[in-house]
Amino acid sequence: MIVEHTVREQTLLISLLAAHSAAILLWVAGTASRRKALVTASVWTFAAAFALNGVLIVDRWLEAGRAPFKTLYETLLFYPWCVGVATLILLALHRLRVLIPFSSAACIAGLAYAMAKPDVEIVNLPPALQSAWFVPHVVTYFIAYGALFLSFVLAVLAIARPAWRSEETGKGFEEHAHGAVMFGFTALTLGVVMGAVWGKEAWGDYWTWDPKENWALVSWLAYLVYLHVRMVRGWTGRRAMAVCASSFAAVVFTYLGMSLLPTASESLHVYQQP
Amino acid sequence: MLLTTKNKTAGGAHPPAPRLLKYTAGAAALWVALAALGRIPLTRFQDSLGAQALLVLVVAVAGTWLWGARKELAGWLVSPPLANLFLITLLLATVAGTVVVQGAPAEEFDARYGAGAWFLRLIGAENVFQSLAFRGFLAMLSVSLVAVVVRRKAWRTSEWGFLLSHGGVVTILFGGLLSSVYGMKGFIDLHEGKSANVMIPKDEKGNFLPGQVPLGFALRLDKFEIERYPLDYRFYVHEAEEEDYKLASSTPVNEAGRWTPIGKTGSSFRAISIYPDYQVRSEVRETAGPGGSPALQLRIQGAGQSQTVNLLAGVSGRDLLDLRAAKSLVRFVWELDEKNPPVTTATVPExxxxxxxxxxxxxxxxxxxxxxxxxxxxxxxxxxxxxxxxxxxxxxxxxxxxxxxxxxxxxxxxxxxxxxxxxxxxxxxxxxxxxxxxxxxxxxxxxxxxxxxxxxPAREPAEREILVVGSTMEVLDYRRGVLSGRGPLRTSGTSVAGLPDIFCEQVLARAQEIHTPLTKTKEWRNPAAEIEIRTGDQVRRETLLAGGRQALRIGTGDTLLVLEKKPDDVKSFRSRVSVLDGANKVREAVISVNNPLSYGGFRFYQSNFRKEDPTYSGILVVKDPGLSVVYTGFVMISLGIIWIFYVRPRILHARSAARRVAS
Incomplete structure (x- = not known):
């Protein structure tokens, strides 16, 4: 039943907001009082929120009978999950618990935006999106967005706290930021390539200089500039991190800024806003 | 793009600021020069000997200078700042191509940007991606990338990532060049049963070009199919928002049985009955109570079926039956003022x-x-x-x-x-x-x-106007306003006033009309719903017709409740086609969106359909000889990046470990 699904989705959204808020509070309390147990609880709360977010996506997937990545609202439910994936990977690899409050805040922002602009109904999938490329293209892209968000957070932390070193790994924020960029940029590249191949199958063109494509290119070039100043020109420290952090602006604009462009009305990619 | 360790000039050896300024200014000047050069129509050079001579001279001078400076040029081509300069230039140009309206007609462009239009034209921003400047920079980027790969001797294992990623970009650009030089695009309009052996060519922007391009074979549309999502009628609430309406809620008909709020009005609605194929059956019933009017029940006998029509005396518009085919009019009155009969004698204007x-x-x-x-x-x-x-x-x-x-x-x-x-x-x-x-x-x-x-509409006097008088059970026959006969009204067997197929069923002195809504069939041909709207303690009943024919205004009037089909109901559309070589069928295929047909060096894409013409199918034709090159580039760049980030560090790590062991 559609009405029940809407109610269930609202309940899940509110629970998610509560879980992420709890994760932030636990982290802040744990860090301020230097009580490790609270920080650990914050990590588990975050993991629980991530699982709940997965339930939300699967529920909508089943209700819609298709992958729920069609509208802005649907991607706003998916983006927090991808931030979760990237955060949990970094937690597992490098024990970067400092990411929890930032990731949770980003999730809250996305979910609150989704709650403010919910889809009135589940829209039908048009023929162009009915492709085997739909899910891998979108998932790869959003995983890239998630990783690049973390690279942004880590770059800002690296600028603020250049001397900080992890007790476990001995690495600073800058190295982690760079690691997140490497992962995010790889995913971004694969996402663009998949999009191009799909575009060729659907419309006969792998590249049409469509505004969304162009901004995908701008994001890609922005990170390429960062990678070149770091890996070729040997920039390190604050100025490299400043380039890294500012590159994320292109990603945000690619995701959410399209409707501001005068050329967007011709775009085939811009999210429907019902 | 050299390794930092090898590049002595990188970092702090030279003060970077003046060089950055020099490079930036150079890039900007080059961009503007190329943008300007791209605006010159090439035909002028082909036509004028003087212009050709000038071009040769410019090329010769530039070539000589570049030859003289070739060492410097080679160094410059592989210098790291240049790589960033290219990246940033292309980045800014791409941003410009989305912020500035592209390919707009000159007047529209001038109107939009006013005094700034000349500047935008100067930098080629009105058509960035087709401009000589953008393409020139892509070409220079390619040359620089090749130079860098050669200089770095990037064929060694640890450098494979570098080779693949940088070579991949060159490969993609080369493939794109092949596509744009040797590729073409066209369109075929097909109808079921018809075939086409030519396409109408299109340019890069999708505009049709004159002439036709032969395919070398024919494509026949055997069948065109449109598949739709299941019919899904819903109650939609729209709320007025400034100039427009915003969709506020959507309730499927089968879930509308419970009270559902209507936007922010405070009212709610629920469906009592849903009629997929709505029709109203009207009956007259005798009534003893107050109200009601005299009624005449007529039966119209058609081919194989009969229909009942009720005429109500004294109810404007409901007291007459217009028989256009018989150029006749039947009017029912209860009492007749014979001196002043209600008969039209002159034209009534619209x-x-x-x-x-x-x-x-x-x-x-x-x-x-x-x-x-x-x-x-x-x-x-x-x-x-x-x-x-x-x-x-x-x-x-x-x-x-x-x-x-x-x-x-x-x-x-x-x-x-x-x-x-x-x-x-x-x-x-x-x-x-x-x-x-x-x-x-x-x-x-x-x-x-x-x-x-x-x-x-204007009404001409009918050739025959028949008055049925209820109180006296009489029929009066007027021809062009003049009484030409009268007789008793019979309620069985004989037709009224000799009109074929019109029979009187009964006359009721005081009757009420009762309307019964019903569904004629189970198919969603003419959906309607009977609903209740509750505001506070009050509940009112309404009938809502689907298909944009009716909208109920709720509350203060800026909230609308409608019954509509869920939009975008086309699930897929596909063309069953045959490839014909002369009269022989050489291939059968189904073309659908995301599923093109490759044949004879062309790819055929399902492009569009026409709602009003279900036998039509629009097919986009693309010839793209650079495609496999571009795809090779995609694979190279993807593998290259993975190699640089995740394989190369392991190789280098293993090598240094091996060296440590050896020493």
């Missing part, structure tokens, strides 16, 4: 009636108007000017003007201008006689006045 409400739900003002009238409405609050009348309204998309197709009132439309109390606020609008509700909904101010237009 009538334009305006129904005006100063706010939704206000008592209507009903006024007969004619073109040229100026009315003061709602005690002079509003002024309504009747500007024009078109009997057979049509909107001409080419001239963007309203016109009339004929003098027959097939689609009567009235153009009016409404002045509101707001100074300077006047709105011109078209009202349509056939769709009074349409006028109401499409010309509305939220909470503001509503105007509906009712049109009554």
């Amino acid at each position: 009538r334009h009636q305006i129904e005006f409400r100063s706010y939704p739900g206000a008592p209507p003002e009903e006024i007969l108007v004619k073109p040229g009238d100026s009315l003061r409405l709602a005690d002079g609050t509003y002024v309504l000017d009747v500007v024009a009348y078109l009997p057979d309204f049509v909107y001409d998309g080419k001239t963007k003007q309203a016109a009339t197709r004929s003098t027959m009132p097939n689609n009567p439309a009235l153009k009016v201008s409404l002045k509101t109390p707001v100074p300077g606020d006047a709105r011109e609008m078209w009202l349509f006689g056939l769709r009074p509700d349409f006028s109401k909904d499409h010309n509305k101010y939220p909470n503001g006045p509503e105007i509906a237009y009712h049109y009554t």
Whole structure:
């Protein structure tokens, strides 16, 4: 039943907001009082929120009978999950618990935006999106967005706290930021390539200089500039991190800024806003 | 793009700022020069000997200078700042290509950017991606990338990532070049059973070019199929938002049985009955109570079926039956004033009636108007000017003007201008006689006045006008207004006044008409719903017709409840085609969106369909000889990046470990 699904989705959204808020509070309390147990609880709360977010996506997937990545609202439910994936990977690899409050805040922002602009109904999938490329293209892209968000957070932390070193790994924020960029940029590249191949199958063109494509290119070039100043020109420290952090602006604009462009009305990619 | 360790000039050896300035200025100057060069029509060079000589001279001078400076040039081509310069230039150019409107007509461009238009043209921003500057920079980037790969001797294992990623970009650009030089695009309009052996070529921007391009074989459309999502009718609530309406809720018909809130109005609704194929059966029943009117029940005998018609005496519009085919009119009266019978003797002119409400739900003002009238409405609050009348309204998309197709009132439309109390606020609008509700909904101010237009066509006197008099059970036959016969009304067997197929069933002195809604079939042909609307303690019942014919205004009037089909219901569309070589069928295929057909060096894409022409299929044809090169580049770049980030560090790590062991 559609009405029940809407109610269930609202309940899940509110629970998610509560879980992420709890994760932030636990982290802040744990860090301020230097009580490790609270920080650990914050990590588990975050993991629980991530699982709940997965339930939300699967529920909508089943209700819609298709992958729920069609509208802005649907991607706003998916983006927090991808931030979760990237955060949990970094937690597992490098024990970067400092990411929890930032990731949770980003999730809250996305979910609150989704709650403010919910889809009135589940829209039908048009023929162009009915492709085997739909899910891998979108998932790869959003995983890239998630990783690049973390690279942004880590770059800002690296600028603020250049001397900080992890007790476990001995690495600073800058190295982690760079690691997140490497992962995010790889995913971004694969996402663009998949999009191009799909575009060729659907419309006969792998590249049409469509505004969304162009901004995908701008994001890609922005990170390429960062990678070149770091890996070729040997920039390190604050100025490299400043380039890294500012590159994320292109990603945000690619995701959410399209409707501001005068050329967007011709775009085939811009999210429907019902 | 050299390794930092090898590049002695990188970092702090030279003060970077002046060089950065020099490079930036150089790139900007080069960009503008290329943008300007790209604006010169090439034909001028082909036509003029002087211009050709000049071009040769420029190329020779530039070539000599570049040859003299080749060492410096080679160093410059592989220098790291240049890589960033290219990246940043392309980045800025791409941003410009999305921020500035692309490929707009000159007047539109000037109007939009005013004084800044010349500058945008100077930097080629009006058409970035097709400009010589953008392509020139891509070409220079390619040359630089090749130089860098060679310089770095990037074929060693640890450098494979570098080779693949940088070589991948060059490969993609080269493939794109092949595609744009040797590729082509075209379009085929196919109809079921028809074939085509040529396509109409298109340019890069998708505009049609003159002429035809032969395919070398023929493509026949055997069958075109459109698949739709299951029919899904819903109750939609729209809320007025400034100029437009915003969708506020969607309730499927099968879930509308419980009370559902209607937007922010505080009212709610629920469906009592849903009729997929709505029809109303009307019956008359004798009544003893007050009210009611005399009724005549007629049976019209058609081929194989009969239909019952009830005429009600004294109810305007319901007391007559117009038999156009027999050029006759049957009117039912209860008592007859023989000196002044209700028979038309002269032509009644057409009538334009305006129904005006100063706010939704206000008592209507009903006024007969004619073109040229100026009315003061709602005690002079509003002024309504009747500007024009078109009997057979049509909107001409080419001239963007309203016109009339004929003098027959097939689609009567009235153009009016409404002045509101707001100074300077006047709105011109078209009202349509056939769709009074349409006028109401499409010309509305939220909470503001509503105007509906009712049109009554001119009436000629009927050849025969038959009066059925209920009180005396008599039939009077008028021919062109003159009484030509009279006789008793019989309620069985014989037809009324000799009219074929019209029989009297019964006459009731006082009757009430009872309407019973029903569904004719189970198919969703004419959906309607009977609903209840609850506001506070009050519940009212309404019938809501689907398909945009009716919208219920709720609350203060800026919330609408409609019954509509869920939009975008086309799930897929596909063409079953045969490839023909002469008369032989060489291949059968199904082309659908995301599933093109490759044949004979072409790819055929399902492009579009036409709602009004279900046998039509639009096929996009693409010839793209650079495609495999581009795809190779995609693979290279993907592998290259993975190699650089995740394989190379392991190789280097293993090597240094091995070296440590050896030492």
